[in-house]
Amino acid sequence: MTPELFLRIVNGKVILWDYAHHTQFEVDTPHLQRLIALCSGAELTDSEIDQTLQSSGVLNAQHPERWGWDCLSRIFHRGTQIGLKPGEPLRTEDGAQEYVDYCAAIADQAPSMHLERPGQVISLPAANMDSLRTITLTEALLARQTCRAFDAEMLDLTQVATALWATFGAVHGDKRYDLEKHGLRPIGYRRTSPSGGSLQTSEPYLLALRIRGLPSGICHYRSHKHELSVVQDSFDAALLGPLLDRQNLANDLAYGIFIVSRFHKMWWKYPHSRAYRVALLDIGCLIQTFQLVCAAQNIQSWPSGQLIDEEINRLLRLDTECESVMFFIGAGRGSGVIPRKELCILQSAMQQQTPEAG
Numbered sequence: 326m327t328p329e330l331f332l333r334i335v336n337g338k339v340i341l342w343d344y345a346h347h348t349q350f351e352v353d354t355p356h357l358q359r360l361i362a363l364c365s366g367a368e369l370t371d372s373e374i375d376q377t378l379q380s381s382g383v384l385n386a387q388h389p390e391r392w393g394w395d396c397l398s399r400i401f402h403r404g405t406q407i408g409l410k411p412g413e414p415l416r417t418e419d420g421a422q423e424y425v426d427y428c429a430a431i432a433d434q435a436p437s438m439h440l441e442r443p444g445q446v447i448s449l450p451a452a453n454m455d456s457l458r459t460i461t462l463t464e465a466l467l468a469r470q471t472c473r474a475f476d477a478e479m480l481d482l483t484q485v486a487t488a489l490w491a492t493f494g495a496v497h498g499d500k501r502y503d504l505e506k507h508g509l510r511p512i513g514y515r516r517t518s519p520s521g522g523s524l525q526t527s528e529p530y531l532l533a534l535r536i537r538g539l540p541s542g543i544c545h546y547r548s549h550k551h552e553l554s555v556v557q558d559s560f561d562a563a564l565l566g567p568l569l570d571r572q573n574l575a576n577d578l579a580y581g582i583f584i585v586s587r588f589h590k591m592w593w594k595y596p597h598s599r600a601y602r603v604a605l606l607d608i609g610c611l612i613q614t615f616q617l618v619c620a621a622q623n624i625q626s627w628p629s630g631q632l633i634d635e636e637i638n639r640l641l642r643l644d645t646e647c648e649s650v651m652f653f654i655g656a657g658r659g660s661g662v663i664p665r666k667e668l669c670i671l672q673s674a675m676q677q678q679t680p681e682a683g
């Protein structure tokens with residue numbers, strides 16, 4: 326086992342990160358050499374270097390033996406936890422005033438909440454929210470299921486517009502009127518899913534494959550205006566499976582949505598890396614909403630976390646320093662939880678194993 330540390334070289338200096346305790350140290354070569362020796366089984370002595378290393382606490386936390394992933398996930402997992410310092414008690418006083426003061430202090434630097442990418446604008450038909458009333462919430466919850474066998478059928482643009490609006494639209498208006506009426510400065514807007522800090526860091530990019538009334542291509546969906554802006558005016562459906570790491574079942578979808586996180590919105594309000602978790606959780610909420618909406622429309626849906634990030638980022642022309650694709654959700658007509666190709670392979674394997682009758 327090794328301590329929970331990693332090294333970075335910054336401006337020619339070696340910086341030791343103790344990610345378990347959220348501390349950083351500049352280390353010189355003698356300290357580094359001794360650290361390597363101690364991590365390799367050498368006994369601690371009362372030398373000055375050993376005492377310095379020990380009192381810094383960097384040797385106190387050990388990478389566990391039963392962690393099933395490599396060190397990258399461990400660094401993220403431990404490094405983004407909130408802890409108490411040794412001996413520090415849990416705080417009991419309410420944090421409201423501190424939070425309000427913090428929000429007031431950063432309000433002037435708030436990034437823009439609405440994204441309007443350049444490109445040809447396409448207006449969408451109004452969402453038909455009544456079409457979602459045909460089944461109850463209980464029925465939608467029970468009908469929600471991941472489909473992996475799609476029929477390559479067309480869907481109407483209104484059906485897609487409805488799913489976009491019901492999942493990603495600013496359904497309560499383009500800003501936080503609910504906060505404004507209490508005299509608070511409104512930041513952000515609301516969707517039908519909760520969003521960390523109300524920042525709506527997740528941006529939807531519609532991938533149109535088989536939509537009546539919309540040519541194939543990729544468009545950004547403007548949540549606050551319920552309209553599209555074109556990112557790419559064509560798309561070959563056969564490319565989708567490869568982009569989703571060879572999940573070729575996706576080629577038969579009617580449409581998909583790449584969900585992109587805009588990290589810089591998070592950096593503004595939550596400067597700690599812990600907020601990366603919030604960005605992921607935000608997407609989780611949207612996936613569930615999207616699948617429920619599809620269930621209410623009697624349209625089948627498919628979520629995928631497996632994708633070739635860099636290729637999709639390039640396709641969407643994202644600024645990868647501050648935003649990245651994180652997830653894909655697809656929809657269309659279909660039936661079955663097992664991809665058709667997989668089912669054929671399984672069935673022919675089973676036939677080969679079954680001895681002939683008679």
Ligand SMILES: Cc1cc2nc3c(=O)[nH]c(=O)nc-3n(C[C@H](O)[C@H](O)[C@H](O)COP(=O)(O)O)c2cc1C
Nearest residue numbers: 469470471472473572612627628629630631632662
């Ligand atoms: C975060 C997340 C990632 C997923 N990634 C994939 C994926 O890459 N490919 C896939 O076929 N299904 C994927 N799924 C769908 C799950 O396999 C599916 O939800 C699970 O089998 C349970 O089935 P149900 O959704 O029908 O209840 C993902 C689901 C979630 C929530």
